[in-house]
Amino acid sequence: MADPFIEVNDLTVSIGSVRVVDQLNFNLNAGQTLGVLGPNGIGKTTLLKTIAGVYQADRGEIHLQGRALEAWPRKALAQRLGLLLQHTHYAFEASCEDIALIGRHPHLSALARESDADRALARKALHEVGLGDFIKRSCMNLSGGESRRLALATLLVQDPKLMLLDEPTNHLDPAHQVASLNLIFERVKNQSHAAIMALHDANLAACYCSHVLLLFGRGEWAFGLTKQLLNAATLSRLYGCPIRCIKDDDQEVFAIGNAV
Amino acid sequence: MIVSSTRARWVFALLAVLLPLSLLISLSVGSSGWIWPWSNDQTSSAILFELRLPRAIAALIVGSLLATAGCLMQVLLRNPLADPYILGLSGGASAFALAGMMLGWAWLPVPVSAFAGAMLTTLVVFFLARGEGAWTTTRILLTGVVVASGWGALISLMLATGDDASLRGMLFWLMGDISHARSSVLWLIPLLLGLALIWLRSRSLNVLSAGALQAELLGEPSQKRFWEIFLAASLLTGIAVAMAGAIGFVGLIVPHLMRLLVGSDHRRLLPAAAAFGASFLLLADTLARTLLSPRQLPVGVLTALIGVPLFLFLLRRARGIR
Numbered sequence: 001m002a003d004p005f006i007e008v009n010d011l012t013v014s015i016g017s018v019r020v021v022d023q024l025n026f027n028l029n030a031g032q033t034l035g036v037l038g039p040n041g042i043g044k045t046t047l048l049k050t051i052a053g054v055y056q057a058d059r060g061e062i063h064l065q066g067r068a069l070e071a072w073p074r075k076a077l078a079q080r081l082g083l084l085l086q087h088t089h090y091a092f093e094a095s096c097e098d099i100a101l102i103g104r105h106p107h108l109s110a111l112a113r114e115s116d117a118d119r120a121l122a123r124k125a126l127h128e129v130g131l132g133d134f135i136k137r138s139c140m141n142l143s144g145g146e147s148r149r150l151a152l153a154t155l156l157v158q159d160p161k162l163m164l165l166d167e168p169t170n171h172l173d174p175a176h177q178v179a180s181l182n183l184i185f186e187r188v189k190n191q192s193h194a195a196i197m198a199l200h201d202a203n204l205a206a207c208y209c210s211h212v213l214l215l216f217g218r219g220e221w222a223f224g225l226t227k228q229l230l231n232a233a234t235l236s237r238l239y240g241c242p243i244r245c246i247k248d249d250d251q252e253v254f255a256i257g258n259a260v
Numbered sequence: 261m262i263v264s265s266t267r268a269r270w271v272f273a274l275l276a277v278l279l280p281l282s283l284l285i286s287l288s289v290g291s292s293g294w295i296w297p298w299s300n301d302q303t304s305s306a307i308l309f310e311l312r313l314p315r316a317i318a319a320l321i322v323g324s325l326l327a328t329a330g331c332l333m334q335v336l337l338r339n340p341l342a343d344p345y346i347l348g349l350s351g352g353a354s355a356f357a358l359a360g361m362m363l364g365w366a367w368l369p370v371p372v373s374a375f376a377g378a379m380l381t382t383l384v385v386f387f388l389a390r391g392e393g394a395w396t397t398t399r400i401l402l403t404g405v406v407v408a409s410g411w412g413a414l415i416s417l418m419l420a421t422g423d424d425a426s427l428r429g430m431l432f433w434l435m436g437d438i439s440h441a442r443s444s445v446l447w448l449i450p451l452l453l454g455l456a457l458i459w460l461r462s463r464s465l466n467v468l469s470a471g472a473l474q475a476e477l478l479g480e481p482s483q484k485r486f487w488e489i490f491l492a493a494s495l496l497t498g499i500a501v502a503m504a505g506a507i508g509f510v511g512l513i514v515p516h517l518m519r520l521l522v523g524s525d526h527r528r529l530l531p532a533a534a535a536f537g538a539s540f541l542l543l544a545d546t547l548a549r550t551l552l553s554p555r556q557l558p559v560g561v562l563t564a565l566i567g568v569p570l571f572l573f574l575l576r577r578a579r580g581i582r
Contacts, residue, residue, distance in 0.1 A: 052477060054473060054476050054477065074476070074479050074480070074481055075479035076479075077479070078477060078478050078479030079479070082477060082478075083477050085473065085474065085477075088470075088474070089471070090470070091338040091339060091340065091469065091471075092334075092340055092469050092519070092524040093262070093519065093523070093524055094262075094469075094523065094524050094525070095262045095523075098466070098523075098524075098525060099470070102466060102467050102470055102474075102478060103478070105463065105464075105467045105478045105479060105480070106478055106479035108463070110461075110464075111460050111461075112463075113462075113463065113527065114463070136262050136264075137262060138262050158478065
C-alpha cells in the first residue's frame with residue numbers, strides 16, 4: 001500500500017506556555033477530509049500553521065507524500081500544500097483577478113509572467129466561488145463574505161493536493177457555506193485531494209468530513225471517523241456546554257441545549 | 261478603482277513622451293538663456309554638454325532611484341504611504357554629510373560621507389530589527405523611526421553649533437539640492453540594469469504585497485526576500501541621497517500617483533514610477549534653477565511645494581486607504 005498522503009507522528013505543538021496537542025498521531029489519505037474542532041483559542045489555527053510548515057512544532061514529525069515537511073523546498077511544498085488563512089488583509093488596491101492570480105505563483109518559474117491560461121484559471125476560480133462579477137473589481141471594498149470567497153478562490157487557483165482551511169465558512173451565509181464546502185469536497189472526491197479544515201459548526205463537519213480531530217485543551221486530543229466520534233456527549237464535553245442531537249428521518253442535527 | 265490595460269497603455273505612452281520632453285526642456289532653458297540642444301554654436305554646446313546635461317542626467321537618476329526605492333519600501337512595510345527615508349536613511353546620510361562639512365574634511369567628499377551614513381543606518385536598522393525572532397513590519401518600522409530621530413537630534417546639534425559660513429551649505433543639503441550633482445550619461449547603463457533586475461522580480465513583489473505569511477504559503481521565502489528588498493531599497497536610496505541630499509516627496513508621491521494611474525502590479529508600477537520619478541525631478545530641478553534665476557533654489561523645496569498639496573489632494577480622493 002502506498003504511503004498515506006500526510007502522516008503526523010508524535011507531534012507536540014505549543015503556543016506560548018499553552019499546549020495545543022501532545023503527541024498527536026494521525027494519517028490522512030487522498031480523498032479524505034479532516035475536520036478540526038475545538039473551542040476558541042484552543043490552537044486550531046496554530047495546528048494548521050504547523051502542518052503548513054510555517055509554525056515550529058516542539059517535537060514530532062510531519063510527512064507529506066512520504067517526505068518530511070522540512071525536507072521539501074518551500075516552492076515544491078506550495079505546489080502540494082496550501083493554507084486558507086483565517087484573516088486576509090489587502091494593503092494595496094488590486095483587482096480580484098490579480099489577487100486570485102497570485103495562487104499561480106508556486107507553479108511558475110521565477111522570472112515567468114502569468115500567461116492567459118493562468119488568468120483563465122483565476123477567472124474560473126472566481127466564477128466558482130460566485131465572484132464572477134468581481135473579476136475587474138477592487139479587492140479593497142469587499143464585504144466579509146466576499147473577501148472570504150476571494151481568499152478561497154486564491155487557494156483554488158493554487159490548487160494544492162492538501163488543502164488546509166482555517167474556518168473557511170467564516171462570514172458566509174448558509175448558501176455560501178454549503179457552496180464553498182461543496183467546492184472543496186468536489187476536489188477531494190474527484191481529484192483525490194485531501195483537506196484539513198478548522199470548523200466551528202459540528203453539523204458541517206458531520207456532512208463534509210470523513211474524519212474529525214477534536215482538541216480539548218492542555219494537549220488532549222481525539223482523532224477518528226466522524227461517524228464514531230461525533231456525538232452529543234463528546235461535543236458537550238468539547239465545548240463545555242450542553243449539546244443535543246436531534247433526529248428526524250433524514251438527518252441528525254446537533255443543537256445547543258440550553259440556548260434561550 | 262481598478263486600472264484597465266487600455267488606460268495603463270495610455271499612461272505609458274504619455275510617460276514615453278514626457279521623459280524626452282522634460283529632458284529637452286531642461287537642456288534648453290537656464291540662466292544663460294534658451295539654447296536649442298541641436299545648436300552648433302561653440303559656447304552653447306559647451307553650456308549644454310558640460311553644465312546642463314550632466315546635471316539633467318543626475319536629476320533623472322536620482323528621481324528614478326527615489327521612486328523605485330519608494331515602491332520597494334511600500335512592499336516592505338505593506339503600506340502605500342511609506343517612503344524611502346522612513347527608516348532613517350536620509351537622517352544617517354545627512355548627519356554624516358553635515359559632519360563632513362562642519363569639520364571641513366577636504367579629503368572626504370560629501371557624497372562619500374553621505375553614502376557611508378546611509379549604509380551605516382541600513383546596517384544598524386538591519387541588525388537591531390533582526391534580533392532573535394522573525395522579521396515583522398512593526399519591529400523594523402519602530403527601529404527605523406527611532407534611529408531616524410536619533411540622527412535628527414545629531415543634525416540639530418550640528419546646525420545649532422555650526423558656524424554661519426557652513427550653515428547655508430548644510431541647509432541646502434538637508435533640503436535636497438542637485439546643483440552640485442554631475443553625472444555622466446554612462447551611469448544610465450548600471451541604473452537601467454539595476455532597475456531591470458528589480459523589475460524581473462515583479463511577480464515576487466506582487467506576492468509579497470499580500471503579506472509575509474501568505475507569500476510564504478505561496479512558496480516565497482519571505483524572511484529572506486524582505487531583507488533583500490530592504491537592502492536593495494537602502495542601496496538605491498543611499499546612492500540618491502549621496503548624489504543630491506535628502507530630496508523629499510519624490511519617493512512618496514511618485515509611487516503613490518503611479519499606483520493610481522497604472523495599478524499595483526509591479527510589472528507596470530516599477531517602470532512607470534521610475535520614468536515619472538525621473539521626469540518629475542528633472543522638471544522640478546529645471547524650475548529650481550530658473551524660477552529665481554540667476555539664484556538657484558534647492559530642488560527639495562520645490563518637490564515639497566508641489567508634493568504636499570498634490571499628496572493631500574490624492575489622500576482625500578483615495579478612500580480605500582486604511
